[in-house]
Amino acid sequence: MAASTKFYITLILFSLLFLAIYLFPWNKTHNLLIVSNLLSTSTTKFLQHESKPNIKKKLAIEEQLAKARGKIHKAIVEKRFASNQKNGSFIPIGTMYKNSFAFVQSHTEMMKTFKIWTYKEGDIPLMHNGPMKSIYSAEGHFIEEMERNGNPLAAKHPDEAHAFFIPISVAKIVHYLFTPAEAYGFLERMQTIFEDYIDIISQRYPYWNRSNGADHFFVSCHDWGPIVSRNNPKLFGNLIRVLCNANTSEGFIPMRDVSMTEINGPYNSIPNVSGGQSPHNRSILAFFAGGNHDVVRNKLFQHWGSNEDNDIHVYTYLQENQNYTELLSGSKYCLCPSGYEVASARITEAIYVGCIPVIIKNQYVLPYSDVLDWSQFSVQVPVMKIPDLKRILEDIPFSKYLEMQKRVLEVQKHFTVHIPAENYDVFHMILHSVWLRRMNIRLLKF
Numbered sequence: 271m272a273a274s275t276k277f278y279i280t281l282i283l284f285s286l287l288f289l290a291i292y293l294f295p296w297n298k299t300h301n302l303l304i305v306s307n308l309l310s311t312s313t314t315k316f317l318q319h320e321s322k323p324n325i326k327k328k329l330a331i332e333e334q335l336a337k338a339r340g341k342i343h344k345a346i347v348e349k350r351f352a353s354n355q356k357n358g359s360f361i362p363i364g365t366m367y368k369n370s371f372a373f374v375q376s377h378t379e380m381m382k383t384f385k386i387w388t389y390k391e392g393d394i395p396l397m398h399n400g401p402m403k404s405i406y407s408a409e410g411h412f413i414e415e416m417e418r419n420g421n422p423l424a425a426k427h428p429d430e431a432h433a434f435f436i437p438i439s440v441a442k443i444v445h446y447l448f449t450p451a452e453a454y455g456f457l458e459r460m461q462t463i464f465e466d467y468i469d470i471i472s473q474r475y476p477y478w479n480r481s482n483g484a485d486h487f488f489v490s491c492h493d494w495g496p497i498v499s500r501n502n503p504k505l506f507g508n509l510i511r512v513l514c515n516a517n518t519s520e521g522f523i524p525m526r527d528v529s530m531t532e533i534n535g536p537y538n539s540i541p542n543v544s545g546g547q548s549p550h551n552r553s554i555l556a557f558f559a560g561g562n563h564d565v566v567r568n569k570l571f572q573h574w575g576s577n578e579d580n581d582i583h584v585y586t587y588l589q590e591n592q593n594y595t596e597l598l599s600g601s602k603y604c605l606c607p608s609g610y611e612v613a614s615a616r617i618t619e620a621i622y623v624g625c626i627p628v629i630i631k632n633q634y635v636l637p638y639s640d641v642l643d644w645s646q647f648s649v650q651v652p653v654m655k656i657p658d659l660k661r662i663l664e665d666i667p668f669s670k671y672l673e674m675q676k677r678v679l680e681v682q683k684h685f686t687v688h689i690p691a692e693n694y695d696v697f698h699m700i701l702h703s704v705w706l707r708r709m710n711i712r713l714l715k716f
């Protein structure tokens with residue numbers, strides 16, 4: 271292949287730092303110093319090369335991203351909100367945001383600029399289709415929204431796309447192909463489906479090769495989502511994995527991958543979001559109901575499962591006269607321990623009824639934490655501190671509880687499902703996380 275048609279991808283440190291801007295609150299001056307320090311070290315890392323895409327289009331794409339980066343930078347430095355906000359439109363202000371200015375501008379730029387190509391290859395039911403109910407519903411809703419006619423972020427042609435979506439559903443593969451009798455080798459077969467898919471699109475189009483997968487992503491809420499890339503780090507080394515199971519001990523890389531929320535979706539509908547009880551009227555200090563399985567929950571039940579304590583309510587099964595939603599909504603704090611995997615749909619359930627989530631997990635990267643400061647509306651308890659749970663919660667002054675509860679209501683917006691998607695809702699939060707990661711790389715021509 272002629273040198274003039276070769277393309278290189280460079281991970282530029284400038285943009286890597288861009289994420290760093292989100293990861294630290296802007297109002298601490300040292301962050302800007304960090305950024306400018308890092309800006310002066312122009313280390314580059316080559317990932318891959320090759321292919322012959324439309325040069326004009328590609329430059330235009332990178333120019334668009336450069337422009338968006340510039341605008342976000344400007345909003346951060348000048349501490350102002352995007353000028354083209356519609357009158358009355360929502361502006362995310364408050365301590366639960368790491369940097370409101372950056373977030374508003376970045377979301378605005380995303381809606382204006384970001385175009386995603388969803389590959390058409392493959393057939394239902396394993397592709398272009400996902401679960402629409404129960405705890406993996408976020409996977410199905412995401413795929414459906416991407417492929418919905420009229421999705422404003424859909425690219426009309428792959429040449430104009432900034433990112434490429436691989437519409438395979440791990441949950442559907444498991445649903446249709448997994449049988450306990452043939453469990454042996456199943457995970458390898460699942461990996462092969464992904465590898466074959468990538469083989470097809472990388473033969474047929476130039477996009478995978480030119481970035482070595484760095485501007486491609488897939489979405490999975492299933493526990494086994496991370497496994498698809500496990501055995502082939504060469505092929506999947508750059509792919510952006512959007513996962514509910516964001517376990518850093520299982521290879522989740524926060525700078526590359528995206529943590530998304532599990533949402534326990536009711537059949538054929540979307541979950542209700544309410545204010546729940548008034549914060550003054552919540553008689554239960556902390557509540558949990560669910561199966562006693564895996565280490566974290568075993569420990570929770572070992573310490574609190576006897577329910578001898580009147581303040582910490584921990585049940586496996588509820589009595590017939592007990593109503594789960596009402597118990598959640600009548601509690602100040604809702605316990606969200608890891609189960610089979612790190613993520614828990616209980617976090618969204620708690621937020622939906624105005625209950626402060628108490629996240630009891632190790633090795634978990636919280637969703638959308640590039641922009642959200644979870645410490646402002648949740649309590650995080652390491653697994654080893656489970657015996658101290660009551661003391662930790664009682665030590666939170668009531669005034670602080672009230673502030674955090676108010677913020678829970680304010681962030682509900684970012685966890686709410688809408689069909690079609692709306693600004694700042696959960697679907698846009700997921701996409702915004704992908705957008706940030708896409709802005710961290712740049713396709714370069716040499």
Ligand SMILES: *[C@@H]1O[C@H](CO)[C@@H](O)[C@H](O)[C@H]1NC(C)=O
Pocket residue numbers: 357358
């Ligand atoms: C925004 O709309 C409100 C009423 O809907 C109006 O009172 C206000 O003047 C408007 N502000 C601007 C800047 O247009």
Ligand SMILES: *[C@@H]1O[C@H](CO)[C@@H](O)[C@H](O)[C@H]1NC(C)=O
Pocket residue numbers: 321472473474475476479
């Ligand atoms: C992409 O790379 C693979 C492996 O090197 C190669 O087989 C394939 O033909 C390339 N695709 C294109 C479109 O050039």
Ligand SMILES: *[C@@H]1O[C@H](CO)[C@@H](O)[C@H](O)[C@H]1NC(C)=O
Pocket residue numbers: 536539540541542
């Ligand atoms: C949501 O609330 C509406 C109205 O109160 C109710 O009809 C519907 O069944 C609720 N949906 C769920 C999933 O609870």
Ligand SMILES: *[C@@H]1O[C@H](CO)[C@@H](O)[C@H](O)[C@H]1NC(C)=O
Pocket residue numbers: 547548551
């Ligand atoms: C407080 O809770 C009780 C019992 O659930 C309910 O009947 C009452 O309306 C609530 N009061 C307020 C102010 O929310």
Ligand SMILES: *[C@@H]1O[C@H](CO)[C@@H](O)[C@H](O)[C@H]1NC(C)=O
Pocket residue numbers: 593594595596
């Ligand atoms: C539980 O309470 C919620 C909210 O009050 C209500 O919508 C729902 O129907 C109740 N569920 C059952 C099974 O009674």
Ligand SMILES: *[C@@H]1O[C@H](CO)[C@@H](O)[C@H](O)[C@H]1NC(C)=O
Pocket residue numbers: 517518519520566608609610611612633
């Ligand atoms: C996270 O991954 C580690 C390593 O595989 C595992 O030991 C741990 O149980 C996982 N956490 C959960 C809650 O599944």
